[in-house]
Amino acid sequence: MKYTTLGKTGLRVSVVGLGGIPIQRTDAAGAKRVIDACIETGINYIDTARGYTVSEDYIGQALEGRREKFVIATKSMARTYEAMKADIELSLRLLRTDYIDLYQIHNIKSDEEFSTCFGENGAYRALAEARDAGKIGHIGATAHGVEAFERLITEFEDKIETIMFPYNIVENQGAALIRESAAKNIAVIAMKPLAGGNIEDATLAMKYILANPDCTVAIPGMGDTCEVYQNAAAADLGALTDEEKRACETIVRDLGQNFCRRCGYCAPCPKGINVPSALLFANYLRHYGLADWARSRYFSMSATAKDCVQCGACESRCPYELPIRQMLRKVAEDMGEV
Numbered sequence: 001m002k003y004t005t006l007g008k009t010g011l012r013v014s015v016v017g018l019g020g021i022p023i024q025r026t027d028a029a030g031a032k033r034v035i036d037a038c039i040e041t042g043i044n045y046i047d048t049a050r051g052y053t054v055s056e057d058y059i060g061q062a063l064e065g066r067r068e069k070f071v072i073a074t075k076s077m078a079r080t081y082e083a084m085k086a087d088i089e090l091s092l093r094l095l096r097t098d099y100i101d102l103y104q105i106h107n108i109k110s111d112e113e114f115s116t117c118f119g120e121n122g123a124y125r126a127l128a129e130a131r132d133a134g135k136i137g138h139i140g141a142t143a144h145g146v147e148a149f150e151r152l153i154t155e156f157e158d159k160i161e162t163i164m165f166p167y168n169i170v171e172n173q174g175a176a177l178i179r180e181s182a183a184k185n186i187a188v189i190a191m192k193p194l195a196g197g198n199i200e201d202a203t204l205a206m207k208y209i210l211a212n213p214d215c216t217v218a219i220p221g222m223g224d225t226c227e228v229y230q231n232a233a234a235a236d237l238g239a240l241t242d243e244e245k246r247a248c249e250t251i252v253r254d255l256g257q258n259f260c261r262r263c264g265y266c267a268p269c270p271k272g273i274n275v276p277s278a279l280l281f282a283n284y285l286r287h288y289g290l291a292d293w294a295r296s297r298y299f300s301m302s303a304t305a306k307d308c309v310q311c312g313a314c315e316s317r318c319p320y321e322l323p324i325r326q327m328l329r330k331v332a333e334d335m336g337e338v
């Protein structure tokens with residue numbers, strides 16, 4: 001495993017970290033096995049979030065007695081002082097620790113959110129107080145859009161020490177800002193390394209990210225030990241070969257930009273459609289030769305693309321501004337519903 005410094009925080013972290021979303025798919029024993037594998041492979045950075053249901057809790061249980069081996073990062077969607085203060089306390093309790101190394105303001109987007117978070121009674125004040133009290137070590141932020149990314153590393157560069165942003169073979173819209181962040185010593189945490197499950201070759205995906213010297217740490221989601229071993233091994237591989245570069249170009253050509261990252265921010269749909277799942281199954285049908293499996297999973301959902309009434313509520317919440325209505329019309333067509 002290779003290690004690096006997490007920007008201004010000065011923390012030493014493995015270049016591959018544990019993304020904590022898939023911990024939700026396992027149980028407490030499974031989470032413990034994942035943490036065991038992290039120790040075995042040298043992964044010492046853990047990313048979780050208040051919003052990942054049981055993730056903080058399972059990770060906290062798995063870390064009992066060995067918390068000091070890890071740099072723990074979590075995050076919250078809280079925007080106000082009181083809400084963030086409560087979330088910090090809850091994270092500390094669930095993670096079973098008396099300090100969290102890095103606490104991030106999660107998925108900040110609109111002007112209103114920026115004003116609230118960094119205003120007098122905003123989330124940032126609660127984080128700064130917690131840092132002064134030794135409950136958290138450092139403060140960071142996460143963003144999904146380039147505008148928010150740019151604001152964070154320009155207007156708020158004296159407040160945040162890390163930035164988390166999607167970066168992978170098909171999402172390099174943040175490349176210039178990633179370079180700028182690195183120049184300012186604001187650590188870049190690359191999220192969505194597999195583009196929300198759209199990239200199948202995990203090793204290639206990790207090699208692509210780790211080849212960028214401006215990315216500090218990549219955090220693939222891992223819910224089982226095989227994923228830990230595979231992703232950790234990628235850290236010790238060299239630069240991309242010409243053949244691998246060509247494979248990356250093929251992936252970019254095949255996926256294009258209109259794909260779902262499975263963040264789930266578009267929910268809830270008034271008709272009960274699970275938008276990311278509908279798009280995912282259609283993706284499997286089209287790209288991976290898993291037509292029967294994809295159709296059976298798709299038609300077991302209580303609502304499918306044909307039920308969409310085109311209200312557009314999901315689109316207004318999608319941080320990637322995907323044309324979901326149009327995409328669902330195509331899903332219904334491909335699935336033979338219309």
Ligand code: SF4
Pocket residue numbers: 268269270271272273275307308309310311312313314315324325328
């Ligand atoms: S546009 Fe369709 S999928 Fe989106 S919220 Fe409305 S009904 Fe649901």
Ligand code: SF4
Pocket residue numbers: 259260261262263264265266267275276317318319320321322324
């Ligand atoms: S459609 Fe947009 S908001 Fe919904 S899961 Fe996909 S990327 Fe996220």
